[in-house]
Amino acid sequence: MTIDVLNPTTGDVVNRYEAMDAQTIDERIDAAGSAYAAWRQIKMDERGAYLRDAAALLEKNQKRYAGLMALEMGKPIRDARAEIEKCAWLCRQVAESAAQMLAPEIVKTDAQKSFVTFPPLGVVLGVMPWNYPFWQVFRFAAPTLMAGNAVLLKHASNVPGCSLAIEAVMHEAGFPPTLFQALLISSKQVQAVVDHPSVKAVALTGSNAAGQAVAARAGRRIKKTVLELGGSDPYLILADADLDLAADACAVGRLLNAGQSCIAAKRLIVVEAVREAFEQRLVEKMKSVRMGDPMDEETEIGPLARSDLRDTLHRQVRESIDAGARLLLGGEIPGGRGFFYPPTILTDVRSGMPAFDEETFGPVAAVISAADEQEAILLANQTDFGLGAVVFTRDVKRGEQIAAERLEAGNCFVNAFVKSDPRLPFGGIKQSGYGRELSHYGIKEFVNIKTVYVVQP
Structure with a gap:
């Protein structure tokens, strides 16, 4: 199956990509699981260093990435540059604040020691939209990676070039190659990814129909979801x-x-x-x-x-x-x-x-x-x-x-x-979804909020 990319300014086909087959998808998911096992042991400051390098690469190649957004989804070039700048800001902000946001929380109880800790969940699938093709991905992926998870990206089918470009940024920044992977797949193939036992959670930004379908599928497997859906502000x-x-x-x-x-x-x-x-x-x-x-x-x-x-x-x-x-x-x-x-x-x-x-x-x-x-x-x-x-x-x-x-x-x-800010939680209620992205609320969506209770015998 091929994925055709149309330039919305002209209506012409400007690129064509081959969708991944089931075997390739399974191999990538398995590889993400292996990468996660090692990544979760990496210290927070080292994770942050990779994210800062990603920010620097975004700024270095800002013109190219902005042009890609203009080509694939029609974003005005100056707005596209501003989107790249915001992604770089987010990367640095998360790199700086993640350790504090995920630090163990001491709670006084009858135990000798009791506290709450925040270990990662594993491989997290992100189903992302085309309207902010870089920002939406980094908004989800930067905190998720900093928390110690691996990321699979299913981007919208009209922006595959942006998807592959983001994957390249992460790899060049030094993240392990299979820790962040783009999946060039159709919407119909998402169900199999959600079902895979190595995938522990899903974040989706998109339409209500897409959110309902993914949440229902994840619910059958008792998997955590975060949904940011439509709005009529x-x-x-x-x-x-x-x-x-x-x-x-x-x-x-x-x-x-x-x-x-x-x-x-x-x-x-x-x-x-x-x-x-x-x-x-x-x-x-x-x-x-x-x-x-x-x-x-x-x-x-x-x-x-x-x-x-x-x-x-x-x-x-x-x-x-x-x-x-x-x-x-x-x-x-x-x-x-x-x-x-x-x-x-x-x-x-x-x-x-x-x-x-x-x-x-x-x-x-x-x-x-x-x-x-x-x-x-x-x-x-x-x-x-x-x-x-x-x-x-x-x-x-x-x-x-x-x-x-x-x-x-x-x-x-x-x-x-209304606008989003890395320092503030972002998300909705009712048919606009549930869960939060950004801030300390967002980074804790894809962790195990674990109670530890210690008694001296």
Whole structure:
């Protein structure tokens, strides 16, 4: 079986890879198990040295890796460079903090000595998405490796070049060759990898359908999973909000990565008293964004990664309009080659419309009117998702209270668009998944949280 890579800017096939057969997969899994047995004995400072070397290699080859992302999934080149920089930052941060985060914790009990320790689990499979093809992998893999595990990477089928490039980074950085391995396999082949007795856990970032399938398969084998799935993030603009700040943050949060992000600003819930003024600002912000060739330094929004993604997005826009939404900007598929979709704004969006109920994975903002703050909060929580949420208000104390206590999401921000940070836990609730990545919460997902109780005879 071959894996074809299409350039989303042109629609042309630019590369073709051979998928691995069952025997090769089994050999790689067995090799990962052997590598793990030795790796878990390696001291933390040595593990960290390899990760720091990986950071240096990312920075050294930043231009090449950014170009690969632009080619395979259409990420604007300057955004792709920023993604590589963030990966290098993560590697260094994890290398510096892992020993402290995984240090044994002394607990006073009736025993002479009792403590909690955090040994690794073994081989961990990462099923990763295409939208942040380097960041998502390093976000999962760097802490997992530092905790003493081995990693198998099943990357999205449209970014195999990125998958192999990351594998090469790890090998050149000095990690044992079979400790981190890329598996060029189809989605159908994932089940056999999950079933393999040497694979102890799975992390998946992707669609809800993929998460359900992998979690169900892992559950049959009683294997730990961490899922980061879809999102329909609400951004609340209250009556006292700084509208310029809110419009700017909403535009960036909606259009970053052509809107192909689980934590993009998807439902903009605006108190009616300021809705018209906010909409005017948002239209001005979004219509000025430059769409074009992702290799062009001036491009701010590139194509969508696949033609089917654009078809789905356009269906959601048209069905929402048919149900009563009004189009303020965009909403038409442009002519020419590639999978482009323009910045689009819908208003008068309500529950029952795709733009409200479904995740829109592209540059489409849905403006939803709320009578007041209380209704805005109710509308924000009226979703099956729970990944990110934002509130804009000049009353920062009030905004903090709403974010901390009222919004149902794993990542709640005040006066800023949602983003991940290596120092903070990242993940969702409800249909957005479970478990956490990053920080000390994330690094402990793939360890055995082990109690040790010692009594002197």
